[in-house]
Structures are given as C-alpha cells and as structure tokens.
Amino acid sequence: MSNSTHQPPAPRTAPRGAPGGGAYTRHDELARGLGWFSIGLGLLELTAAHGLCRALGLKGRETLVQAYGVREVATGVAILMSHDPTPWILARVGGDALDLATLATGFEDDNPKQSNLAAATAAVAGVTVLDVVCAQGLIGQKRLSRPGAFDYSDRSGFARPARTMRGAASDFATPEDFRIPGPLRPWTETRA
Amino acid sequence: MKALVWHGTRDVRCDTVPDPEIEDGRDAIIKVTSCAICGSDLHLYDHFMPGMKSGDVLGHEAMGEVVEVGKDNKALKVGDRIVVPFTITCGQCEQCRRGNFSVCERSNRNKALGDTAFGHTTAGLFGYTHLTGGYAGGQAEFLRVPFADSTHIKVPEGISDEKLLFLSDVFPTGWQGAVQCDIQPTDTVAIWGCGAVGQMAIRSALLLGAKRVIAIDRVPERLQMAEAGGAEVIDYDAEPNIVGRLNDMTDGRGPEKCIDAVGLEAHAMGAVDAVYDRAKQAMLLETDRAHVLRQMIMVCRPAGVLSVPGVYGGLIDKFPIGALMNKGLTVRTGQTHVNRWTPDLLKRIEDGQIDPSFVITHTIGLEDGPEMYRVFRDKQDGCIKVVIRP
Numbered sequence: 001m002s003n004s005t006h007q008p009p010a011p012r013t014a015p016r017g018a019p020g021g022g023a024y025t026r027h028d029e030l031a032r033g034l035g036w037f038s039i040g041l042g043l044l045e046l047t048a049a050h051g052l053c054r055a056l057g058l059k060g061r062e063t064l065v066q067a068y069g070v071r072e073v074a075t076g077v078a079i080l081m082s083h084d085p086t087p088w089i090l091a092r093v094g095g096d097a098l099d100l101a102t103l104a105t106g107f108e109d110d111n112p113k114q115s116n117l118a119a120a121t122a123a124v125a126g127v128t129v130l131d132v133v134c135a136q137g138l139i140g141q142k143r144l145s146r147p148g149a150f151d152y153s154d155r156s157g158f159a160r161p162a163r164t165m166r167g168a169a170s171d172f173a174t175p176e177d178f179r180i181p182g183p184l185r186p187w188t189e190t191r192a
Numbered sequence: 193m194k195a196l197v198w199h200g201t202r203d204v205r206c207d208t209v210p211d212p213e214i215e216d217g218r219d220a221i222i223k224v225t226s227c228a229i230c231g232s233d234l235h236l237y238d239h240f241m242p243g244m245k246s247g248d249v250l251g252h253e254a255m256g257e258v259v260e261v262g263k264d265n266k267a268l269k270v271g272d273r274i275v276v277p278f279t280i281t282c283g284q285c286e287q288c289r290r291g292n293f294s295v296c297e298r299s300n301r302n303k304a305l306g307d308t309a310f311g312h313t314t315a316g317l318f319g320y321t322h323l324t325g326g327y328a329g330g331q332a333e334f335l336r337v338p339f340a341d342s343t344h345i346k347v348p349e350g351i352s353d354e355k356l357l358f359l360s361d362v363f364p365t366g367w368q369g370a371v372q373c374d375i376q377p378t379d380t381v382a383i384w385g386c387g388a389v390g391q392m393a394i395r396s397a398l399l400l401g402a403k404r405v406i407a408i409d410r411v412p413e414r415l416q417m418a419e420a421g422g423a424e425v426i427d428y429d430a431e432p433n434i435v436g437r438l439n440d441m442t443d444g445r446g447p448e449k450c451i452d453a454v455g456l457e458a459h460a461m462g463a464v465d466a467v468y469d470r471a472k473q474a475m476l477l478e479t480d481r482a483h484v485l486r487q488m489i490m491v492c493r494p495a496g497v498l499s500v501p502g503v504y505g506g507l508i509d510k511f512p513i514g515a516l517m518n519k520g521l522t523v524r525t526g527q528t529h530v531n532r533w534t535p536d537l538l539k540r541i542e543d544g545q546i547d548p549s550f551v552i553t554h555t556i557g558l559e560d561g562p563e564m565y566r567v568f569r570d571k572q573d574g575c576i577k578v579v580i581r582p
Contacts, residue, residue, distance in 0.1 A: 081474055083202070083238065084570065142572055150553075150574035152417040157395055157550035162422030167377070168545055169399035172536065175291070180374045180497065180522060 027137030031089055034134060035079030037127070038092065042072025056120055057113030058106050068102075071095055086138040089131055096128035194582065195332035196561040198248045201239040202569075204562045209249060212328060212336035217264030220340035222256035222274065226353035227330045229253075229561070229578040230278075230361055231387045232455065232503045234569050236320070240456055240479060241505045243305065243321035251580075252278035252318040253360040254330025255353060267341035274344040276330060276337055277530035278361045280316035283342025294527035299339055300325045309506075314527065321505075331561060333582045345534045348542075354549035355541055357579065358392070363548045364533040366392025366453070369501035370400050371533075372524035373449035380404040382438055382447035382491070383423070384484045386414035388551050388577045389501055390453035391421060395546060398422045402449070406441060408434060410459075413574045417551070432463065435491040446493040455502030456480035465510060472509060479506030489516045500525040551577040558582050 045052065046069035049062040058065070075092055079085040103121045107114060156162045197207040212221055230253050235241045255275040258268050268274070280299040281288050287295045299316035300306045302325055306313030309323045316338065319329015328336060337343055347356045366389050373381060381397040383390050386409035397405045398421065407418035410429040418425050424441070431437045439446055458466065458481045469481035488498050489512050498521055516523070540546055553576045556564055561580060568575045 142570065150413040150416075152413050152553075152574075152576075153420050155417050155550040156420045156422070157391075157546050157548060158421075159544050159547070162395075162398065162420065165395075165422065165545075166398050167401035169396075169540065170401055172371075172400065174371055174374055175532075177290075178371050178374060178524075184495075184522070 025137070025141055027134055027141060028085075030130065030134045031079055031085040031138060034089065034092065034127075034131060035076045035085065038072045038076030038079065040076075042069040042074075042076060045069030045072060055113060056103070056106060056117050057111035058102075058117075061102070064102065068095070068099065084138075086135065086142075089135045089138060092131045093128065093135060096124060096131055099124050100128070193333040194558045195249045195328075196251065196558060196565075196580075198236060198244055198250055199246045202237055202566070204237060204250065204565045206559045206561055209332070212334050214260060214262045215336065216338060217262040218339050218341050219262040220258050220265055220268050220337045220344070221260040222254070222276065222335050222337060223259045224254050224256040224330055224333060224335050224582045226256070226357045227251050227254040227332075227580045227582065228357060228360075228362075229331070229564060229568055229580070231389060233319075233565070235456060235503060235505065237565050237569055238457065240473070241321050241503075242479070243309070243323040243326075245322060245326065248319070248322075248326065249328040249332055250319045251329030251331030251335075252320060253357060253362070254318070254335055255347070255357050255360060256335065259334070262340070265341045268344060268346075272344075273347050273349060274337075275347055275356055275359045275534075276318065276335065277343055277345060277359075277364075277534070278318055279527060279530050280318065280325065280327065280338055280343050281531060282339050288342070291529055291532045293529040293531050299343075302326060317527070331558065331580060331582075333558070342531075345531065345538065347538065351542065352549070354552055354579065355547055356538075358388070358548040358551070359530075359534050359537060359541075361528065361530070362388040362551070362577075363392050363537055364530045365389050365501050365528040366394075367396040367533050367537060368526075368528045369393040369451045369453060369499050370396035370402075372499040372501075372526075373397070373451065373497050375400045375402050375449060377401050378403055379449050380406065380442055380447040381449040381451065382406045382408065382488075383451045383453055384408045384458075384488065385453035385455075385502065386411070386418045386425075387453065390414075390451075391417055391551050391576070392548065393451050393453050393501070394418055394421045394423045397449075397451070399540075399546070406438065406447065411571050414571075414576060417576065420550075434487050438491045442493070446491045446496070448493045448496045450488040450492045450496065450498050452484050452488055452498070452500045452502040454484045456504045456506075458483040468510070469508075478509045480504045480508045482508035482511060486510070486512055489519070489521065492519065492521055494519040495521070497522045497524060501528065503527075552579050554578045556580055 045065050049065040053062050078088040106117045158165045193211050195209045258272040279294045281293040281296045282298040285297040294315050296315035300313045303313040305323050316325030379402050381402040383393050405423040407423035408426045415425040466483045472478045564578045567573050
C-alpha cells in the first residue's frame with residue numbers, strides 16, 4: 001500500500017460562546033428551578049384547591065384547579081427528568097396562558113376577591129415571563145445544524161475511493177477464537 | 193492539574209485536581225498530548241452507568257509522553273510516546289495470556305464490585321465507573337497508567353496524534369466489532385449507529401471484504417460520513433421500519449451480520465418499545481434501552497451473527513429470546529481487547545491504508561470540555577468526535 005495522500009480534516013474548534021467551567025448554563029439552572037416550582041405549585045393546587053378557589057373568588061372551579069395541578073406536577077417532573085427540558089418549558093408557557101385565561105374569568109363585578117385575583121394574575125404573568133425567557137435561552141444555546149451546514153462527504157478515511165477499498169485488509173487473519181466454528185458455519189456453499 | 197471531572201448527571205466541570213503520582217512499580221505517568229470524548233462517556237454524563245462518584249476524572253481515550261516510570265517498569269522510559277488502551281491489562285493473568293485483555297482478571301481494583309455487577313470481574317477501565325476500578329481518566333493534563341508495562345501502545349514519531357489517538361479505543365472497537373462477525377465476501381453487514389465506533393466499524397467491515405455495508409442512523413452528517421466510507425445508509429427518521437427496510441434491501445433474507453454500535457441509550461422516536469424502554473428507565477425499572485438489540489435479532493438472517501461493541505451496563509427488558517434461539521444466531525460481545533488488534537492497525541495507519549482522523553469534527557482545550565459534552569450529547573454543531581488538547 002502506498003503512503004496515504006489523505007489530508008487530515010480541518011477540525012472545528014469549540015462552538016463560539018462556549019463558557020467552560022461547569023456544564024449547567026444559567027438557563028439550565030432556571031429550567032430546573034421552574035421544574036421544582038411547577039411541582040410545588042401543582043401539589044398546592046392538588047391539595048388546597050378549595051382554599052385557593054375561595055381566596056380567589058373562583059368557587060366551583062376546584063376540579064379544574066386540581067386538573068391544572070396534575071398538569072403542573074407532570075410538567076415539573078418532565079423538566080427535571082428530561083435530557084432537554086425545552087419542549088416542557090414551552091409546554092409551561094402554554095399552561096401559563098391557560099392559567100391566565102382561567103384567572104381572567106374571575107374578574108366579575110360581584111367577585112369580592114378581585115384584589116387577590118389581581119395579585120395572582122400578576123404572579124402568573126411574572127412566571128410566564130420567566131418561562132418565555134428560559135425557553136428562548138434554551139433554544140438559543142442549541143447549536144442546531146442547518147441542513148447542509150456540514151459537508152463530510154470527503155471524509156472516507158481512505159486514500160483511494162471507498163469502493164476500491166473493499167477487501168483491502170484481506171491479509172488479516174481472523175483469530176481462530178473469533179471465527180465461527182466450522183460445524184456451525186452456515187452457507188458453506190458460498191465458501192471457497 | 194486541570195481535568196474534566198464528573199460531578200453528577202449532566203454535570204461535568206473543568207476542575208483543578210491533584211497531579212497523579214506513581215503508586216506501583218509498574219506504573220507510568222504520561223503528559224497527555226491528546227485525548228477524546230467517547231460516546232460511552234455520554235453514558236456517564238447522562239448517568240445511565242451505575243457506579244460513578246462525584247469527583248471522578250473522566251476520559252479513556254488518551255495518548256501522550258511518558259514523564260515518569262515506576263521502578264519495576266522495564267518496558268517504558270521517560271520520553272516514550274504512547275497511546276493508552278482504554279482497558280487496563282496486567283498482561284500476566286490467564287485471560288491476558290489468551291489475548292482476552294478486556295476481561296483481565298487482575299486490573300479491576302474493585303473486583304468485588306465487578307463480581308457483584310457482572311458475575312465476574314472485568315478489566316479495569318480508565319475514567320469509567322467504579323464497577324471497573326474507578327481509575328482516574330485521561331481528560332486531564334496528566335494520567336497515571338497502572339500496569340503501564342503492558343497497558344500501552346508505543347507509537348513512532350512522525351505521525352500526528354490525530355491519526356494515532358483512536359488506537360486507544362474507537363478504531364480497535366469498530367475493528368473488533370467487524371472481526372467478531374467473521375465477515376465473508378458474500379456478507380451484508382448492517383451497522384446501527386454512525387458515531388465514531390460505527391464509522392470505524394463501517395470502514396473495518398469494508399476493508400475485511402463485506403459485500404455490502406448498510407449503516408443506520410438519523411443524523412444527516414453522520415449518514416453522510418457513513419456514505420463517504422462506503423456504506424449504503426438508512427435514515428430511520430425517514431424510514432422508521434428498519435426491519436422491513438433491511439429485509440427489502442436483502443431480498444427478504446436479512447443481513448447475515450449485524451453490529452450494534454449504539455448501546456444502552458438507543459433512540460427511536462415514536463417506536464412503541466423505545467417509549468416503553470424510556471419510561472421504564474426513567475422509573476429505574478431497567479437500566480438499558482434494548483431497541484437496537486431487538487431489531488438486530490428480528491432482522492438478522494437465521495444462523496447469522498450479532499456483534500455488540502455498543503456498551504450496556506445493566507438490565508434490559510422485553511428481550512426476544514425466542515427469536516434469538518430459534519434463528520440460531522451467534523452473539524459476540526465484549527469490551528475491546530485493544531492490544532490484540534493494535535499492532536496490525538498501527539501498521540495499516542503507517543501504510544496509509546486508513547487514516548482514522550477523518551472522524552474528528554472538533555478540537556478543543558480542556559476548559560471547553562463541559563460545553564462540548566453537551567454539544568456532543570445533543571448531536572449539535574455537526575459533532576461526531578471531539579479531540580481535546582490539554
């Protein structure tokens with residue numbers, strides 16, 4: 001075999017903006033925080049739905065609040081357990097919209113708890129902002145490849161075209177303990 | 193010294209740790225000139241491999257210059273350039289004498305743990321779980337090499353680190369994956385996974401004379417690299433019915449030889465068994481995801497061979513033992529007996545038959561390691577193989 005003329009590929013350096021140090025970015029940390037918050041809020045909604053509804057003047061919606069609690073717990077667990085929390089943070093944004101819509105239905109003239117409702121709405125709006133910031137940050141730190149961004153079509157590892165390399169290592173003697181024992185060999189008609 | 197240190201699930205940091213010291217007369221210390229992040233490091237990163245401890249130094253693909261030698265080590269001297277096999281081998285036990293280096297009986301210093309986890313101990317491994325010794329790894333400025341008088345591959349000057357580094361693991365691992373298939377000129381070899389080991393297995397199968405090599409993945413740049421190496425490819429995002437597709441490509445007979453270069457973190461969006469595996473894994477009811485193994489068993493031609501260089505760590509579920517038994521399949525597995533293959537592979541590199549550096553996509557410093565673990569794990573930025581220059 002002649003000496004290779006294959007040129008070593010030009011490797012890429014680290015992606016720009018690589019922070020070094022620890023593995024978690026602040027958006028990862030924020031996602032984990034939101035995950036724990038989601039679980040906590042969900043448990044509160046599940047166990048204290050009646051008290052919450054009474055405080056917000058939303059009587060009669062206890063079952064709905066408990067359903068939201070299940071959603072919050074499930075989302076929180078998914079955020080903490082998934083490799084990539086991005087879709088679950090986006091799901092939280094959708095959930096925030098549901099929460100805000102539900103709270104909005106309580107702003108009626110005969111609701112004596114409108115001040116509590118306004119505080120709750122402001123809190124949910126604040127968390128929504130955090131969710132959106134987190135989702136944007138997580139998406140932004142991905143280094144997604146555009147189709148065709150990387151061209152590895154010349155990376156055969158061979159000095160000659162790959163199709164000409166078939167059997168080039170035929171000088172290799174497979175060790176006896178790596179060969180299929182003779183009596184067990186199938187397709188013997190194909191063996192010279 | 194600086195080193196990449198595991199602190200927990202998806203938490204790798206570039207820390208300052210104590211320099212390694214000679215602990216035994218057969219040891220050597222090397223100044224690491226190049227090391228790499230391996231796909232199986234991701235099993236540690238994601239914490240699917242049991243037996244990790246916070247503070248463990250990662251890395252099992254390393255090479256460098258010998259800077260200190262133990263008093264009983266007559267095989268190495270200061271200044272030698274060596275590649276370090278990822279399997280630590282005493283060179284003296286019965287398994288080492290047989291060439292079964294990855295099941296060395298003496299190099300796992302946590303033998304009792306290995307016995308408990310696997311029935312019998314296997315070789316010690318660098319930068320890996322404490323089930324295999326818990327030895328500090330090579331993603332660091334310096335590395336202590338235990339049993340260094342047998343755990344080394346001397347390499348000549350004049351050939352770049354990039355061409356030689358992968359003798360430590362992925363090149364011989366892909367090679368052994370193909371050799372385990374006992375490839376014949378009539379064989380179709382199907383290879384699951386086009387990461388670095390899969391890429392090496394593709395080229396090894398071709399060099400060993402396979403009639404056809406079919407590679408399966410979903411990442412476009414990995415499939416492109418597989419095609420460059422002579423494989424036909426299947427994108428399982430586009431064609432999720434892999435068994436049907438492979439049968440179609442082989443006149444309904446299936447490939448004679450199947451190689452699993454994926455291991456315990458198999459992905460398969462939407463496949464029922466993959467979702468089942470992921471859910472059970474999340475609930476700690478199984479450790480490994482067996483989607484690829486199931487496909488291989490179902491599609492392999494009867495009396496064919498399954499080769500499993502992909503890493504598994506514990507238990508799997510819903511294993512089609514009926515198909516495996518009734519089809520008369522042969523299963524070959526194991527961590528790589530690195531030193532068994534490296535003299536031959538080094539010669540092939542020196543002769544220019546193959547240049548393993550084709551697989552490198554990123555070269556970084558240690559401080560960028562934590563970020564690159566994430567990029568590599570998420571298959572972003574075209575990342576297939578990361579080389580670190582400490």
